[in-house]
Amino acid sequence: MAKLWIVNVPPELDEDELAAFLEKFGLPRFEEILSVPGDGSRPAVALSYPGLGEEVLRRFQPRINGVQWKDRRLSVQVVPPALGDEK
Amino acid sequence: MGMLDWLFGRRTDGDRTDELLTRALGRTVEVVEPKLALARDWQSRLRPGVEAAVDLARSTAMRLQDFHDASEIAWSSDPVIRALFATAEDLTQVLKRSSDLQRHFRAGDAGDEAYAVLGADFEAKRVLGAALEGDRVRQDAAMTQARFGGQHIRIVAATPELLQQATGVRIFNQILLAATGRLVEVDRQREDTNVMRALLQARLRMLDANESTLEPWAAGDAEATGDPAAERAEIERQLAAMTAATESLGAGVQGIDRKLEIVRDALLEATQSIRIELRGIRLDAVNTVLEEGAQSGAAVEFLQITTREFRRAYVGIRVSRADVPAGGLAFADAERTL
Numbered sequence: 241m242a243k244l245w246i247v248n249v250p251p252e253l254d255e256d257e258l259a260a261f262l263e264k265f266g267l268p269r270f271e272e273i274l275s276v277p278g279d280g281s282r283p284a285v286a287l288s289y290p291g292l293g294e295e296v297l298r299r300f301q302p303r304i305n306g307v308q309w310k311d312r313r314l315s316v317q318v319v320p321p322a323l324g325d326e327k
Numbered sequence: 328m329g330m331l332d333w334l335f336g337r338r339t340d341g342d343r344t345d346e347l348l349t350r351a352l353g354r355t356v357e358v359v360e361p362k363l364a365l366a367r368d369w370q371s372r373l374r375p376g377v378e379a380a381v382d383l384a385r386s387t388a389m390r391l392q393d394f395h396d397a398s399e400i401a402w403s404s405d406p407v408i409r410a411l412f413a414t415a416e417d418l419t420q421v422l423k424r425s426s427d428l429q430r431h432f433r434a435g436d437a438g439d440e441a442y443a444v445l446g447a448d449f450e451a452k453r454v455l456g457a458a459l460e461g462d463r464v465r466q467d468a469a470m471t472q473a474r475f476g477g478q479h480i481r482i483v484a485a486t487p488e489l490l491q492q493a494t495g496v497r498i499f500n501q502i503l504l505a506a507t508g509r510l511v512e513v514d515r516q517r518e519d520t521n522v523m524r525a526l527l528q529a530r531l532r533m534l535d536a537n538e539s540t541l542e543p544w545a546a547g548d549a550e551a552t553g554d555p556a557a558e559r560a561e562i563e564r565q566l567a568a569m570t571a572a573t574e575s576l577g578a579g580v581q582g583i584d585r586k587l588e589i590v591r592d593a594l595l596e597a598t599q600s601i602r603i604e605l606r607g608i609r610l611d612a613v614n615t616v617l618e619e620g621a622q623s624g625a626a627v628e629f630l631q632i633t634t635r636e637f638r639r640a641y642v643g644i645r646v647s648r649a650d651v652p653a654g655g656l657a658f659a660d661a662e663r664t665l
Binding site for chain 1: 507511
């Protein structure tokens with residue numbers, strides 16, 4: 241399953257707020273969220289969308305990449321599914 | 328998305344419908360392809376597809392009228408809940424696993440009760456089993472067994488009306504994503520066709536440069552004759568076909584217009600390929616399907632949604648906060664496993 245990787249999210253992230261923000265760009269609610277705080281300077285999240293293929297996610301990626309949200313410029317990438325992983 | 332929510336709830340027909348449909352049209356281009364709003368008359372041209380999607384989402388959501396209590400006590404008395412779960416513990420585990428349910432009850436303003444949509448894979452399979460015929464037990468009697476699996480709670484709301492709205496919005500968004508997927512597929516086909524066109528153009532340029540001795544592209548290329556004039560005619564024919572194909576896939580100056588038609592057709596196709604029906608069957612205690620009018624067993628009714636990819640059964644459930652175990656890590660289970 242492909243994932244959406246969003247870097248530079250606010251440290252105290254509210255899942256519902258993030259879902260509502262992404263919904264504005266047409267994305268449905270993510271199924272799972274994995275927080276990757278790192279050293280705290282640029283926290284990231286990996287969002288899973290089981291119903292969406294990699295190509296469909298790539299269509300949404302440029303719409304969100306570089307957008308300013310809560311005084312932070314988001315960097316968005318699509319993580320392809322692992323080899324052997326079903327779509 | 329308040330207005331769109333309202334579109335999928337109860338409303339008086341004709342009441343602000345145009346304004347609401349305009350919102351739905353706006354949401355469609357927002358999700359599928361924002362550039363579609365640049366096409367001329369995009370709203371009227373996209374309208375049939377969006378109307379069909381809204382109607383399907385709305386009529387499906389409005390079918391959620393009956394709600395079954397999802398609790399261990401109800402499992403023993405409600406035939407629908409008992410048919411969906413083999414044991415009361417299975418039901419508890421599904422309630423525990425539902426992140427939507429956990430999130431709903433974690434919210435500060437949530438009441439003690441929630442309404443949700445419970446979905447499960449469904450199949451009715453012919454099997455051979457034991458049956459009593461007169462005084463004798465027959466071991467190879469053909470019977471139909473109803474099987475439910477992959478139970479999942481997806482949509483949760485505080486009231487039945489809010490649940491209908493949320494379900495309508497969810498279905499509408501899924502149809503839009505199906506149209507987005509179709510557009511992605513068409514874009515990929517167009518890119519492939521463009522590569523083929525570029526190869527054909529290169530081959531034509533080589534012929535122009537009197538490189539008629541060029542070897543055929545691939546072994547078994549029956550079209551390559553060795554005759555430059557015939558080869559040129561064949562390439563030009565293929566090139567014209569490729570150009571027509573790329574235009575039909577939304578390239579060139581008419582690209583946006585063609586994409587609009589593709590999206591409209593994809594929306595109509597998506598709504599036509601989904602079959603939604605209220606299914607009523609009579610089941611015994613082990614989910615064997617009984618004949619209509621049988622005295623034993625109990626009637627079980629659910630919403631069956633069939634698409635190309637899946638067939639699932641859906642029922643509306645009512646969940647009490649007290650029946651939902653806290654989520655998170657199950658340390659006791661992990662300890663037992665270790």
